[in-house]
Amino acid sequence: MNWPLIISNTLFTAIGVQAIAFILAAIGVNMHFGYTGLLNFGQAAFAAIGAYTFAILAGTGIPWPGSGDGPGFFENPWPWWAAALAVLPMATFLALLLGVPTLRLRADYLAIVTIAAAEILRQALIAPKLDERFNTGGADGLQGFSSGIEGINPWNGQEFRLWKQPFDGHQAFVILVGWILIAVCSALVWLLMRSPWGRVLKSIREDEDAARSLGKNVFAYKMQSLVIGGIVGALGGMVFAIGGRAAAPNDYSTAFTFFAWTLLILGGAGRIKGPIVGGLIFWLIIGFTEVFLSQATRNALLPGWRVNENNFGLLRFMFVGLGLAALVVFRPQGIFGDRREQAFDVR
Amino acid sequence: MSADVPSAGATPAGGPLAGLAYEPGVKKPDPILIADGLRRSFGGLVAVDVDHVEFQRGCITALIGPNGAGKTTFFNLITGFDRPDAGGWEFDGKPVGKANPYRLARAGMVRTFQLTKSLTRLSVLENMKLGALDQRGESVFAGLIRPMWSQQEKEIEQKADALLERFKLGHMRSEFAGNLSGGQRKLLEMARALMADPKLIMLDEPMAGVNPALTQSLLGHVKDLRAEGRSVIFVEHDMDVVHDISDWVVVMAEGRVLAEGPPASIGANQDVIDAYLGTHHDLDLGAP
Numbered sequence: 160m161n162w163p164l165i166i167s168n169t170l171f172t173a174i175g176v177q178a179i180a181f182i183l184a185a186i187g188v189n190m191h192f193g194y195t196g197l198l199n200f201g202q203a204a205f206a207a208i209g210a211y212t213f214a215i216l217a218g219t220g221i222p223w224p225g226s227g228d229g230p231g232f233f234e235n236p237w238p239w240w241a242a243a244l245a246v247l248p249m250a251t252f253l254a255l256l257l258g259v260p261t262l263r264l265r266a267d268y269l270a271i272v273t274i275a276a277a278e279i280l281r282q283a284l285i286a287p288k289l290d291e292r293f294n295t296g297g298a299d300g301l302q303g304f305s306s307g308i309e310g311i312n313p314w315n316g317q318e319f320r321l322w323k324q325p326f327d328g329h330q331a332f333v334i335l336v337g338w339i340l341i342a343v344c345s346a347l348v349w350l351l352m353r354s355p356w357g358r359v360l361k362s363i364r365e366d367e368d369a370a371r372s373l374g375k376n377v378f379a380y381k382m383q384s385l386v387i388g389g390i391v392g393a394l395g396g397m398v399f400a401i402g403g404r405a406a407a408p409n410d411y412s413t414a415f416t417f418f419a420w421t422l423l424i425l426g427g428a429g430r431i432k433g434p435i436v437g438g439l440i441f442w443l444i445i446g447f448t449e450v451f452l453s454q455a456t457r458n459a460l461l462p463g464w465r466v467n468e469n470n471f472g473l474l475r476f477m478f479v480g481l482g483l484a485a486l487v488v489f490r491p492q493g494i495f496g497d498r499r500e501q502a503f504d505v506r
Numbered sequence: 507m508s509a510d511v512p513s514a515g516a517t518p519a520g521g522p523l524a525g526l527a528y529e530p531g532v533k534k535p536d537p538i539l540i541a542d543g544l545r546r547s548f549g550g551l552v553a554v555d556v557d558h559v560e561f562q563r564g565c566i567t568a569l570i571g572p573n574g575a576g577k578t579t580f581f582n583l584i585t586g587f588d589r590p591d592a593g594g595w596e597f598d599g600k601p602v603g604k605a606n607p608y609r610l611a612r613a614g615m616v617r618t619f620q621l622t623k624s625l626t627r628l629s630v631l632e633n634m635k636l637g638a639l640d641q642r643g644e645s646v647f648a649g650l651i652r653p654m655w656s657q658q659e660k661e662i663e664q665k666a667d668a669l670l671e672r673f674k675l676g677h678m679r680s681e682f683a684g685n686l687s688g689g690q691r692k693l694l695e696m697a698r699a700l701m702a703d704p705k706l707i708m709l710d711e712p713m714a715g716v717n718p719a720l721t722q723s724l725l726g727h728v729k730d731l732r733a734e735g736r737s738v739i740f741v742e743h744d745m746d747v748v749h750d751i752s753d754w755v756v757v758m759a760e761g762r763v764l765a766e767g768p769p770a771s772i773g774a775n776q777d778v779i780d781a782y783l784g785t786h787h788d789l790d791l792g793a794p
């Protein structure tokens with residue numbers, strides 16, 4: 160067993176690009192569910208919008224109808240910052256699209272619509288027709304859109320090491336920027352939730368009829384929450400794509416959404432640090448079980464007829480599932496939730 | 507207009523309601539709320555079917571009736587929480603077109619609920635502050651910048667604390683509302699409604715579950731509201747309470763307005779007695 164490698168690899172996973180992407184997605188879900196009580200089960204759709212908006216615009220640009228022959232302004236790759244800015248209106252648009260028909264209805268309708276919308280979007284991204292029109296790359300997805308980011312990266316081409324774990328300058332840069340994004344988004348959520356605006360959101364979570372009876376336009380607040388949380392989720396998807404230098408449709412399956420939810424529940428919904436703590440713990444467990452089991456099977460420490468190189472990857476999710484089940488039983492408020500808040504249910 | 511002759515011994519209504527006929531749908535001199543042809547049925551059951559009823563401004567009007575008479579449904583319709591099958595109503599001189607609870611609340615009509623809706627995972631103080639209208643910090647951009655709302659927040663907090671004291675909830679201000687008792691939740695909900703400075707406050711059984719000693723002081727608060735020029739409509743089953751504070755009583759039964767008049771006239775009304783006796787044989791209607 161190579162313990163230094165196991166430990167350094169685990170630590171790197173816990174702070175790495177994937178962890179960052181899911182923490183951002185979970186900050187968005189926290190806005191939706193933790194503070195407003197909205198059941199958004201389609202955070203993967205927001206992440207996909209973030210990833211693909213950046214990938215398409217920064218990679219190839221989009222064919223613009225009626226621009227005649229020859230590539231016009233939109234047909235050339237956009238500068239990285241313009242592509243990143245375009246993520247905001249696109250995520251807003253998706254939130255409006257999902258919210259307008261559903262936010263007036265009972266909470267469960269939003270859950271159904273969002274989970275379906277995320278799958279529809281993923282299937283559409285795979286579809287060859289859409290690839291022809293918008294260069295979505297079909298089932299293979301998109302690569303080669305991160306050169307703009309590499310251009311501004313001072314560490315481009317350098318090699319780094321976290322104890323035994325090597326990583327390149329691109330990863331280092333994305334990780335740094337990603338954690339800055341997490342800090343900024345968390346700070347914004349914190350500022351919002353201590354304000355009267357945040358108070359209205361929490362009152363909607365508790366009882367939207369009470370909020371209405373006190374003169375609050377519940378629909379408008381829910382929509383604002385959906386937009387803000389959706390934008391943060393889209394930023395997560397964008398970081399994911401840039402960090403991995405690829406956007407692939409199957410990265411944004413329902414599993415993406417449920418990972419985001421899992422680490423939010425783990426850390427404690429309705430807490431600013433919930434997504435961050437939950438994310439670190441989630442990826443520590445995932446990272447550790449993966450590298451530990453891989454080492455253990457290689458060294459034949461586990462019964463080979465049960466665990467081998469092919470199936471240990473599944474085993475780690477069983478451990479995460481067991482841990483989560485234990486958490487729900489013994490600490491339903493999450494690791495950092497307030498026990499008093501959980502002491503009574505919503506009446 | 508042919509006035510029913512008030513029963514012997516009944517004290518006639520005073521103030522602006524003096525001289526009105528004691529009959530359903532009677533016109534009031536200065537109504538704050540007028541309902542017309544309001545109808546709501548659930549399947550085959552007609553829950554509300556009110557031809558015409560007016561509520562006087564600056565008065566305390568009690569809405570009474572047996573269980574299932576349609577009082578809560580009437581409240582829900584008027585405040586926009588339910589939609590009528592037919593009919594309309596007028597609030598403060600303006601017809602209510604598209605009834606929307608939050609717009610009506612902003613226009614000055616605030617209600618409480620029969621089943622309390624305390625926001626359990628907010629503190630008592632936060633519950634109170636939520637009730638204030640026109641908060642600058644409730645817009646998302648202003649919310650980010652504390653100086654834009656901190657001054658107003660301070661004023662709201664002072665007002666909330668004063669009201670909490672009045673309602674004997676001052677010592678609970680930083681508790682979660684979910685930790686309050688049933689009666690305390692009733693008090694909180696009423697105090698919270700007052701944060702909006704409503705013109706008309708509609709209370710659905712505000713005294714239910716509140717201990718008798720506190721009921722007395724609550725009644726005092728309700729009378730204060732009238733003294734401040736606000737209008738109050740409240741649903742209540744306790745006839746002593748109705749006699750004590752109301753200027754006028756509207757009786758509903760099976761969705762209809764059965765009778766109207768000052769409290770003393772109600773107990774002697776044969777229709778009312780019949781309506782109640784159907785369900786409550788031993789009810790003390792406070793008849794003289």
Ligand SMILES: Nc1ncnc2c1ncn2[C@@H]1O[C@H](COP(=O)(O)OP(=O)(O)OP(=O)(O)O)[C@@H](O)[C@H]1O
Binds near residue numbers: 576580
């Ligand atoms: N959402 C609903 N669906 C079906 N029937 C309803 C609904 N709401 C009320 N009703 C029916 O309408 C009638 C009037 O109900 P409502 O709650 O208005 O009575 P109430 O006068 O407030 O009675 P109480 O004094 O017991 O509170 C009842 O028969 C009730 O069963």
Ligand SMILES: [Mg+2]
Binds near residue numbers: 577578579620710
């Ligand atoms: Mg009722």
